[in-house]
Amino acid sequence: MNEIREQINISDIISDYVPLTQKGQNQWGLCPFHDDNNPSMSVSTTKQIYKCFVCGAGGNVFTFVRDYENISFVEAVVKVAATIGIDLSDSLTQNVSTIPESTKKQLDIMDQASKFYSYQLKTTKDSLVRDFLIKRRIDEDLINTFEIGISSNQNQLSQFLLSKGHQPEDLVELNLVRRNETNFSDVFYDRLLFPISDTQGRVVGFSGRAIHPENDIKYVNTSVTPIYTKGELLYNYHRISNRELKKDPLVICEGVMDVLAFHRAGHQRVIASLGTALTDVQVSLIKRVNSPVILAYDKDSAGISATYQIGKALSDRGVKLSVYNNTTSLDPDEYQKEKGSIALLETLKSSKHWLEFVIEYASSLYSLHSYQSKREVVSFVLQHLVIAESFDQTYFINQLADITGFNNIELHHQLSNIDKKQVQLSKPKRRISQPKVHLLRSENEILSLIINSKQAAYYFRDELGFLINSEANQLALMILEAYSQKDEVNVADLLNKQLSPVQSKILMDITSEEEVPFENIKGMLEDDMRHIQMAAIDQQIHSLQVAARNELDNNKKIEIGQEIARLVLERNKTGNEDKKHEEV
Template sequence: MTLMPTRIPEEVVTEIRERVNIVDVISPYVPLKKQGRNLFGVCPFHEERTPSFSVNEDKQIFHCFSCGRGGNVYSFIMDIEQVSFPQAVAKVAPIAGVDLDDKYLSNETTQPVDEKTQALFDLYQDATKVYHHILVNTQTGEHALNYLHDRGLDDATIDAYMLGYAPGDDFLLNYFQNKQVDYQLLRTSELFVVWDDGSLHDRFSNRLLFTIRDERGRPIAYSGRRLEADDTQPKYINSPESDLFDKSNELFNLDLAREPIKKGKQVILFEGFMDVIAAFQADVKNGVASMGTSLTIDQVHLLNRYADHITVAYDSDAAGQNATKRALDLIQQNSQMSVAVAHIPDNQDPDEYLRSHDAAALADVLLKHTENPIAFNLRFLKRGLDFSNQNDVFDYINQALMLISSIDEAVVRENYLRQLADDFNISLEALSDQIRPMLMQRQANRPTQGNEQAVPYDADVPPMPPVEQVAPIGDTAQTYESGMSRVTRAEQVLLAWMLRDNDVWLEVTQQPDFTFSDVSYETLYMLATGYREQHQLTTISNLNEFMDYVQKPELIRILSTMDEIPEALFEDRNQVQAYVQVIMQDEPLQTQITNLKRDLAEAKQMQNTSAIAQLSVELINALKEQQAMRN
């Protein structure tokens, strides 16, 4: 067991928090002004002109209604100082007049690691060193090393990323068996495949290895690229998920890029490992890549902790552009980061552009040659259309106007209208007439009137309509006044209801197979289960104390929003089942339909007849199921 600082007792954590006023802790960082029952100031976590950072002195919590950060005094210190929970408690203790024992004051920020997990970390560390040694020091790895040199990587970069080479003939298995490493540990590691007879064999053979490391720089997985021209083998083989590796939560290169991202508040999202590495060698240090082109909500949330702006620099081919579209939608719906798309000339990916130009040219493209999401989406809408066909022209103009109507700035909106008018030789007046109803509808759907900032829930603001009254619009779930999607709001209200009402808790938990679809809400539900049992509670009415138990900033932010939910939403018990249905049936099915439509469109574009047939059947069945549920 790794030696760790002694955990601060719960009663000490509570005593320190109760002996300070959150206003006294926040005021040195944020000038606050009384406004109604709360104090408001300009949020210290993002740039804004209108104060949306609120502090509730009675409840001793804070919440920013723009960027979503929130919590108690400890979570504020964790966010503003970028420290761990124990360090935050230690920083608040002197303000509370509490002398904290030295055994709690270690600067160590790591979490306790059990012996089995530590053994896996050690195993991957050892494997990485072996693979890297084979690549850079042996004749066996020479052709892989030459390949990397031909791709423009120098030895310092190869060492920084601990790139490796996996030879054949079960080399790694023999290496660990000679060291008498336990069979069960090897089997659990996912470094090996298990045959039917129980024997182990190297997962990676005759492949160049990209080492995937966690946020602390520890090797946890690999992606192996074949170097031979053998189309019978997949180009890449990736580690499966394991006790160490969850691909939806990891980002390649975050261990090296985290500090540059935090310093500049900007991150570049690449498609491939080589793109990240090439950019790094070109002195662009703030690049990361998702595990494949499927960016996840958890990865977006992770980047949102460090960056205010993100540039998507995926490949220029069809797959890369489709992935860019999905990434833009995901980022805009699930973060407060501003977004741009890098437009690399000549349809090259970043690695190719670096090799055909130089480091300065690549850095310049990533910094200056970008387009905003509106410009990208307008260009994306044109794909596959025939503008000699009037139906395609009218369809594009209508979709383009809907997109342009989402722009708040009138001058920017008019600029795009003029471009559209010039492109299709249409009068600006005609386009203005056509977009006017869209703008009026958008204004009518705004959550507040006469106020640009997002505002807290208030008695004067009508409560959210019951879930069953809000239906999806097209392929996108309608959002509520807070900007949340239908399923996210259902999860927020339902979990808050479960915490405060034991009857609702029992009603939901007794339903077979119930889970929250969002991993953050499911994690909070699991933590609440343990907290209730540990403290012998039937309700969790004190969210401030529960925040101390949760400790993770991203989860505390969710809890901080629950205290502002209108009481009217907790009155009709019939709504409990409505929320459950949205979480477990309606939204997953709608998401499935959306994905099927997207995949079908891509299959049609690629003229993949077998995929078109299969996806069409799946889509029809899903639509039938949706119709049956609504009837």
């Protein structure tokens, strides 16, 4: 794990999620773990760690990906390793013990179903299916990339899975099979099947496209199951994290065939909402990609309305938006079929600025035939302009003035009167909760000193060797163990260990770029260790006092009192040494 981390620059990974700016020795960016408006997260390429100076979030490259993606630590390691061409996917299967047995069984059933559908398509000789694939321009490359399959009749899958020993109730619960009066039948039949995967690439559902032209129900999707909720996932989302695709904007469209159309044309960074709306969860997934977005929904009234509603939700979350430049009534799949791949890609290259679309949308809602309708258009557009950058505000106010005939100075005045805070939706606060840490000042300082100096660490080990706080004491032992292998402690490597949240918080709090000469460290350590000794004695005295109050035997009470007196003398002696040192 440390070898993988050493091959990766933390700033390269974090900059895939959050834009970073170099300031001094470190890079800075907006912290994604709280509602940050002023860059408060520092990324140190020297120590290979990050830290937010507002909410306290911090760690190494693996903990960043873990917390940002909301995945397990092992999954984060696998994901980071993949960016440098190292495949650790087997590690996931070795660490599935954290997944409940019921979920593992459900995922296994869905995986078997997907492979069964895929095999059926690759071996089918049905001319209707083959003609459909040719007509829709679905070649072998697309079939393999998107793991497309087929179900040709009502009982193929159910018979296959039941023969594998799966229980009918489990198949019904996963919406693969439905129960009839006398038997079971497949939910999907006579359909091309597109697996829907979660963010880790595990199949959790299907979108089924009708093959027969007389079938009025074009699409059937998996309903809500224990492992699939439509509003929590986006089709093809798990494939867009490839670093080679990061340079391309993220295209969002409505359906699976649209995704295939863009992919076929050469733009692979594309996802589908599988509908005309986005939930807050889906908006957060898109925001997490940290990429400009191009909306590519159908050009009918429902598609245009969806473009506005989805665009507004993304714009309110600070996503940089544009809308693909399709002036026809064709959806992306039809557009690519009729006009070709180059033309489809051109709709992306010439995409409209989000505010340009907003002005067009407002004009279509209210028209521009009367004074009142023009005022409605102005009011609608200004609500979006108020959260835009000043340069964009100036440009689009001039455009608004041109189409309405209103004076642009007056429009600027109207804009300045709008309360930005009331217009902009509050962003969901995503804060990584930080544990409360109760350390003595001396414990905190000792840890700060020993993590930066092997000599100081061994001096602490030989002269004291313990801290009162159990979490801090364990961390000190880990630091000493690290020095037994190397002359320097790498904080990023320590974070790879199974640290508790408290230990991680302590470690990030004590991390410093400063190095103190040992001559100075020794005196500081001696002071801190005396304070620790006195605090330890105080704890012992307090425990004995409690024991004395509860003791009924007078002789034992006397013994306890004598021990307390001895400890008081010892404490006073240690305290006097501390005073002498201060006087010196």
